Amino acid sequence: MDYKPLTYENEFQEMKNYFENRDFADAVMCLKSRLEDINLVPLNIAVTGESGSGKSTFINVIRGVNDEEEGSAKTGVVHTTAVPTPYVHPHHRNVRYWDLPGIGSPEFKPKDYLRLVNFDRYDFFLIITTERFREFHVLLAQAIESTGKKFYFLRSKIDAVLTGHRRGKTKGYDDREILKEIREDCVNGLRAGGVGNPRVFLVSCLEPDKYDFHLIHETLEEELPSHKRHVFLLSQPNFFLRTLSRKRKSFLKQIWRWAIVSAMNVTTGPWSGATGVVAAPSLSANGDLTLMVNVLEEYKKAFGLDPRSLRLLADTFGKDVEDLRSVIRTSAASQDITQELLFHHIKSQGLTDMGRMVTACVNQFVPQITVLASGGVAFGTTFWILSSFLANMAEDAARVLSRALEAGE
Structure with missing residues (x-):
């Protein structure tokens, strides 16, 4: 040497x-x-959204855990989380992703929801949907913002969205343009609802090496307090x-x-x-x-x-x-x-x-x-x-x- x-x-x-x-x-x-x-610094990340939005699959992917592995978050459209459920990282036991109860029911009240899930526990929130963000997403974001916590929007299953756009089109098709349109549509809809500067990430848990997965990692790492950045970075999957x-x-x-x-x-x-x-x-x-x-x-x-x-x-x-x-x-x-x-x-x-x-x-x-x-x-x-x-x-x-x-x- x-x-x-x-x-x-x-x-x-x-x-x-x-x-x-x-x-x-x-x-x-x-x-x-x-x-x-x-490596003992606690990091608690809240993941919320409608039932069937892909919360559990996302939690497994970002922790580097197989869906069928012991300790994985249960996946499937029929699964409903009734109480906040923590899933620890396999190598960093102080890093926890919390699968929160689903949102979007007619009686949904954001402030009551945050109180029930003990919002003080979490360092930040990830709000996931498979479709357009709706009024209850906006109301939840505003309630989170009022507590001083940060939040980020994830549009999941983006691979399926692109497949739908491609169907029947043989030319003049560009994934990048479609992704740009989807992102702009999400951002504009959230702004119209009253969210000042929404951060929207397009992700696919089936193709984690594509789209905005890397941007989530980098954004969260940059915006976490300095003493939590190291453990968050080390806990990220190597995609x-x-x-x-x-x-x-x-x-x-x-x-x-x-x-x-x-x-x-x-x-x-x-x-x-x-x-x-x-x-x-x-x-x-x-x-x-x-x-x-x-x-x-x-x-x-x-x-x-x-x-x-x-x-x-x-x-x-x-x-x-x-x-x-x-x-x-x-x-x-x-x-x-x-x-x-x-x-x-x-x-x-x-x-x-x-x-x-x-x-x-x-x-x-x-x-x-x-x-x-x-x-x-x-x-x-x-x-x-x-x-x-x-x-x-x-x-x-x-x-x-x-x-x-x-x-x-």
Whole structure:
């Protein structure tokens, strides 16, 4: 591996800014606390609409859950949600999508509805319909707005709408123009009803890689409070290359923080704690190596490289899971991540020397790091391992997605 310090200059500068004018020990403990808490931030998303509008199917797709999988939201036009029902994300248990009772009955009263579903619980609302938005959608949006919460409109089953428009037309047909007309019709209807600046997304749960699914992800990520963006981003399904890129950038910002926490866990003397592994100076089995295993497992799941996610991606796009798995090149993505795997990788690649080089570079920005990192090995090795595996896993995920999206013969 060729080490290119300038690649991470922005991250090192961020370290410098963080530690300037702070007590170093207190700043480090604050970092550790933030890293431990970041994936525990609760995120509650309300999904509402008429019965049969596709709420449950949408909840399953955006969580990355098969309709027939245990824990999936029940689908079907005859299903009616009587009370708010939470569905947790399979990898991020603090992220919940709530299937709310259907709206649209003659006696529907938006303010009473919000009180009954406990509107304070939710970070934002998604209002779904299969047809044009009607008066009760507008009234609900206005009631939500009066509480200070944000809301977004989703026109679902857009693939069926396009199929209907295509029927009987052999020329002069353009999907983009039809989609533009549908979106404008939705927006104009909502504005006429009194919604000032409606955000409307056209989606298909049968074709999640098309239409506005990516715009939903990006819009919600941008408009969430900063402390909730990371967990929302990581919980999103990997249907778009831009999603993979944003996940990589979000993880990259955390690496120097994890490296400092790793350095705090250094023990002197022989490395122990994993059967059959020889001593490795300045590396702790119960500290930094355990930390790296946990962080790499998070990368693996976030990029959809774990067995469950690969099977779901294969099912979603009608591919063979072994074909998707065949393009994975990173060892940590293709097998179980263990301390032994990391140790042998460090030893075979000479990464302790690489770690010293990383720490020497970082020391130009934050001189205290050398002392904390016990000669540079723990901090630099952790930084380099996480950086290199992150890059490799992101590239693997892009190859897997590209293979999944390939048109069949």
